[in-house]
Every structure is written in structure tokens, then in C-alpha cells.
Amino acid sequence: MLLLSLAALALRLTSNLVLSQPQDDATAASRPAEVRTNPVIYEDFADNDITRVDDTYYFSASTMHFSPGAPILRSQDLVNWEFIGHSVPRLDFLDDNAYGLVNSTAYIRGIWASTLRFRPSNGKWYWIGCVDWVRSFVYTADAVDGEWTQAGIINNCYYDCGLFVDEDGNGGDKLYVAYGGNTQLSVAQLDDTGTKEVSNQVVFTFDVGREGNRMYKREGFYYIITDVPGQSELVLRSQNPLGPYEKRTFWENVNSPIPGSGTVVQGSLIDTPEGDWYFMSFAWAFPEGRSPVLAPITWTEDGWPQANFSGNSWPTDLAFSLPTSTGSLQSWTGVDKFTSFGVEWEWNHNPVNSAWSIEGGLVLKTASVTDDLYKAKNTACHRILGPKANGTILIDVSGMTDGDRAGISMFRDLSGYIAVQQSGTSRNLVMRNNVNLSPQDPGGTCCWSTTNKGDDIATTEVELSGNQVWLRVSADISSSGSKEATFSYSTDGNTFMGLGNTLKLNDGWQFFMGYRFGIFNFATRALGGSVVVKSFEHVSA
Ligand SMILES: *[C@@H]1O[C@H](CO)[C@@H](O)[C@H](O)[C@H]1NC(C)=O
Numbered sequence: 001m002l003l004l005s006l007a008a009l010a011l012r013l014t015s016n017l018v019l020s021q022p023q024d025d026a027t028a029a030s031r032p033a034e035v036r037t038n039p040v041i042y043e044d045f046a047d048n049d050i051t052r053v054d055d056t057y058y059f060s061a062s063t064m065h066f067s068p069g070a071p072i073l074r075s076q077d078l079v080n081w082e083f084i085g086h087s088v089p090r091l092d093f094l095d096d097n098a099y100g101l102v103n104s105t106a107y108i109r110g111i112w113a114s115t116l117r118f119r120p121s122n123g124k125w126y127w128i129g130c131v132d133w134v135r136s137f138v139y140t141a142d143a144v145d146g147e148w149t150q151a152g153i154i155n156n157c158y159y160d161c162g163l164f165v166d167e168d169g170n171g172g173d174k175l176y177v178a179y180g181g182n183t184q185l186s187v188a189q190l191d192d193t194g195t196k197e198v199s200n201q202v203v204f205t206f207d208v209g210r211e212g213n214r215m216y217k218r219e220g221f222y223y224i225i226t227d228v229p230g231q232s233e234l235v236l237r238s239q240n241p242l243g244p245y246e247k248r249t250f251w252e253n254v255n256s257p258i259p260g261s262g263t264v265v266q267g268s269l270i271d272t273p274e275g276d277w278y279f280m281s282f283a284w285a286f287p288e289g290r291s292p293v294l295a296p297i298t299w300t301e302d303g304w305p306q307a308n309f310s311g312n313s314w315p316t317d318l319a320f321s322l323p324t325s326t327g328s329l330q331s332w333t334g335v336d337k338f339t340s341f342g343v344e345w346e347w348n349h350n351p352v353n354s355a356w357s358i359e360g361g362l363v364l365k366t367a368s369v370t371d372d373l374y375k376a377k378n379t380a381c382h383r384i385l386g387p388k389a390n391g392t393i394l395i396d397v398s399g400m401t402d403g404d405r406a407g408i409s410m411f412r413d414l415s416g417y418i419a420v421q422q423s424g425t426s427r428n429l430v431m432r433n434n435v436n437l438s439p440q441d442p443g444g445t446c447c448w449s450t451t452n453k454g455d456d457i458a459t460t461e462v463e464l465s466g467n468q469v470w471l472r473v474s475a476d477i478s479s480s481g482s483k484e485a486t487f488s489y490s491t492d493g494n495t496f497m498g499l500g501n502t503l504k505l506n507d508g509w510q511f512f513m514g515y516r517f518g519i520f521n522f523a524t525r526a527l528g529g530s531v532v533v534k535s536f537e538h539v540s541a
Pocket residue numbers: 097102103
């Protein structure tokens with residue numbers, strides 16, 4: 001019998017609760033500068049656009065094929081962040097077949113570098129992003145952590161865009177979007193609704209392709225920051241939003257603070273209420289992904305932002321004099337017992353909502369008949385807090401039917417998993433490896449599809465006579481680590497037995513998104529079965 005060991009679970013819950021207590025209750029005013037280490041969050045939050053409203057910072061990121069998309073984080077100090085929601089509740093991008101895994105897939109399509117801003121003149125929040133390289137979608141909300149809705153579609157791709165709300169000081173404003181991924185950088189002006197283009201024009205032509213465009217204003221000058229991928233961060237400056245702009249190099253070939261990762265470019269220029277300035281960029285640290293890294297910056301006498309990196313290295317340790325959050329923030333790790341589907345969860349593609357619910361845990365009904373993990377609908381995905389982490393689920397498998405597979409995967413373009421497999425009335429555990437997605441243009445990044453459904457490496461003879469089992473992935477996702485994941489299971493929540501072999505994590509950048517824990521349940525014969533994920537435990541080391 002697989003009986004839930006209540007004592008063991010209670011013990012683990014207690015220790016995680018302790019971990020999630022605020023570490024220090026000193027008041028902000030009395031706090032000394034504290035030393036923090038980059039990355040500020042060891043998770044995959046790429047292409048950040050950070051904006052400040054009064055004394056609070058908001059962080060938006062890319063999510064490509066994950067749904068909901070464009071996560072929003074909030075912070076009082078740029079270091080301690082909480083996950084508060086998403087700007088794009090569902091990927092309604094005019095291709096439901098692909099975005100919903102109906103008869104196609106949308107891997108790495110969807111949300112690329114996009115932009116989030118608050119507009120004081122009407123009290124609304126705006127998110128804008130180019131999707132599928134052809135058009136841009138506008139989402140708005142009255143409350144940043146409230147309900148977001150699609151407000152419009154603009155028939156122009158604002159590639160890697162930055163929205164700028166140009167307030168006139170009398171309660172009015174103009175909306176500009178800086179964008180462009182090739183040698184040409186453009187600025188579009190939007191109408192008062194923010195959902196239609198009034199005009200667009202090229203404001204600067206470079207001799208190389210660039211990306212990561214953001215637009216700001218300081219002391220009468222407009223600034224556009226833009227980066228040459230894998231190389232340098234550039235700044236343009238003008239007294240007019242439409243130019244002419246002059247150019248300077250912000251920094252070049254700077255060493256990443258995360259060992260084993262590539263040079264740092266792209267991100268957000270941020271000012272504090274006290275008038276200090278920072279840059280939040282991100283390191284290309286696969287297999288983990290692209291983690292945010294922070295550095296203080298200054299301005300030259302003649303009005304250009306400048307980085308002062310000792311040894312041309314992005315700082316590793318940061319001594320902050322910023323006030324630190326006094327409230328208690330939710331821990332990035334711990335036990336999730338699925339009393340709700342928390343904001344930190346994102347589905348692989350748009351989910352079939354009728355096939356999942358919260359009822360004594362996360363109920364996953366099978367939503368696809370397939371033998372391909374990459375085509376299975378309703379895989380619930382969770383970022384992994386590096387550098388090393390364990391993800392453990394406790395699942396009740398009593399509702400599984402013949403041919404179903406349910407478990408936890410190390411989910412990316414090269415995946416592996418451990419699962420319960422139902423065959424007739426018996427159940428086994430199986431570890432599968434080498435599940436592979438590849439781009440169709442060799443060496444490129446386009447049109448990903450399954451090239452290997454993988455191999456069952458090991459199947460246990462263990463007959464699961466009870467209804468519950470713990471399944472675990474243990475992974476080292478850091479760019480200087482072993483880059484390996486192993487899989488194990490337990491029938492009592494204490495003793496874990498390894499199954500199968502090691503997944504060698506792919507550390508290539510071409511898939512853009514980093515590894516995630518993916519909890520899945522798919523049918524290989526017929527729909528009708530279900531599992532209940534009673535808990536998910538995320539431990540990081
Ligand atoms: C995909 O599915 C949709 C809806 O079921 C259908 O209209 C369309 O023809 C299908 N396309 C292909 C290529 O099978």
C-alpha cells in the first residue's frame with residue numbers, strides 16, 4: 001500500500017514555512033546597505049522591461065509559448081521580487097490551432113521582448129508585444145495585478161519594443177514605441193487609445209542588427225537603449241522623440257556575473273525615488289535560462305548614462321543602499337498544495353480549461369491522445385530556482401485509465417521524465433529520456449517540431465497497489481554546473497529510489513526558454529482518465 005506519510009509531509013511543510021518567513025524585520029530606514037549577489041532571481045525571466053510607479057518597481061518578461069504569458073513581478077527594492085500576475089491571460093494570437101496544441105505547435109512563438117508601462121493620464125496599464133513577426137498585440141488593465149484584456153491589434157511588428165508615455169506636465173501625454181530588430185530602429189506614435197498607430201519612422205540606421213529597444217526621458221532628452229546581441233549595449237539621445245539621435249556605446253563585451261554564461265546585454269534603465277540609477281540586464285545562462293542581473297550606473301556631466309564595470313565585469317556582489325522590503329514576500333520555493341493554481345504556474349501552450357480544476361489538489365484530466373510529450377495539452381510548468389533544485393510531486397493516480405501516462409518532466413527542447421503508466425489495470429513507473437524538439441531550419445531557431453519522442457529507459461516491476469506516489473526531478477541547471485537531471489520516486493515520501501539514467505541538459509540558447517518542471521497527464525489510448533497532483537515541492541540549493 002502506498003500510504004501518504006502524514007508525519008513526513010507535515011515535517012517538510014513545517015521546515016518550508018520556516019524558510020518562507022521574512023529573514024529580518026528591521027525597518028527600511030534603519031537597515032544598512034546589504035550585500036546581495038547576482039543574479040537577483042536565479043530563474044528564467046528574460047528580456048525584462050522594468051518600470052517604476054512611485055516607490056514600486058514592476059518587471060515584465062518574455063514567455064514565448066507558455067500561457068498565461070508576460071509575467072509581472074513587483075518589488076520595493078529591485079532585489080526582492082514577488083510574482084503578481086500576467087499581462088496576457090491567454091495567447092489569443094489568431095492561431096488557436098498552434099497556440100492550443102490542436103493540430104500544430106507554437107514552440108518559441110508567442111511572447112518575445114515586450115513592454116509594460118503605467119499611463120498616469122488614464123490610470124491604465126499597457127502591455128505591447130510583437131507576435132509571430134507580423135503584428136503587435138496591446139493588452140490593458142486598470143490594476144496591474146487585476147484582470148488584463150486584449151485591447152487591440154496593430155498591423156505592424158514592434159519587434160523588441162519599448163513603450164514610452166511622454167507626459168506633457170498638464171495631465172496629457174503622447175505614446176511612443178521604439179522598436180526594430182535589424183539595422184533600422186524606428187519610433188511609432190500611437191493614438192490616444194494606445195491601440196492604433198498614428199505614424200512610424202526610422203530614427204536611426206546602424207551597421208549591425210540590434211534588439212532590446214527601450215525608450216526613456218531625462219532632463220529634456222529622449223534616450224533609446226538598444227543592444228547588439230552578444231556584444232554591446234548602445235544609447236541614442238535626442239531632444240525630440242523622432243530624432244535626430246546621436247549614439248554612444250554604453251558598454252561592450254562585459255563579463256557575466258554568472259560563471260559559464262555569455263556576455264550581458266539588453267534590459268532596463270531604472271531610476272529610484274532617491275535619484276539613483278540602475279540597469280537590470282540578464283545573463284544567458286543555459287540550461288537554466290536568462291536570469292536578471294543588476295548593476296548601479298551613473299550619468300556623465302554631459303548627460304549620457306555610463307557603466308563603470310571594474311575589470312569590464314558585471315558586478316557579482318552588490319552593496320545596496322536601497323531600502324529593503326519590510327512586508328513579507330512569498331518564498332520562491334516551498335510546498336504548493338494547490339489550493340489554487342498559483343500565479344507562478346504557466347501552461348505549455350493554451351490549456352483546455354475544462355480538463356483541469358482545483359479539487360483536493362490540481363486535477364489533470366487527460367486532454368490529448370498522443371504518445372508525444374510535446375503535443376500533450378495541459379502540461380503545468382514551473383520555473384526552476386537555480387543553481388540546483390529538486391521538484392517533487394505527490395500524485396494520486398486512482399483515476400488513471402488504460403494507456404495514460406502522468407508524471408513530472410524536465411521540460412525543454414531536450415526533455416526527460418518520470419511517470420506512472422497505466423496498462424490495463426496495472427500500473428508501473430517509467431523513466432523516459434531523449435524526448436527532443438528541433439528547429440526545422442538546421443542551426444536556426446524556426447518552426448520547432450518533435451524529432452524524437454524518446455525512449456523508455458527503465459520500467460519498474462513495482463506494482464503500485466496504493467493510489468499515491470512521489471515523483472522527483474533533481475537537476476543542476478547552472479551554466480557552470482554538471483547540467484544533469486536525475487529522476488526518482490518514493491512510496492513513503494522519505495526514501496527516494498532512482499529510476500533510469502541521467503538527462504544531459506541542453507545548454508544551447510536557440511530554444512530561448514530555460515528548463516522548467518513540467519507536470520503532465522496524457523492519454524495514449526483514449527480520454528477519460530485523470531490524476532490529482534496533491535502537492536508540488538520546490539527545493540533549491
Ligand atoms: C486543424 O484543426 C482545425 C480545427 O479542428 C481545422 O479547421 C484545420 O483544418 C486543421 N488543420 C490541419 C492542417 O489539419
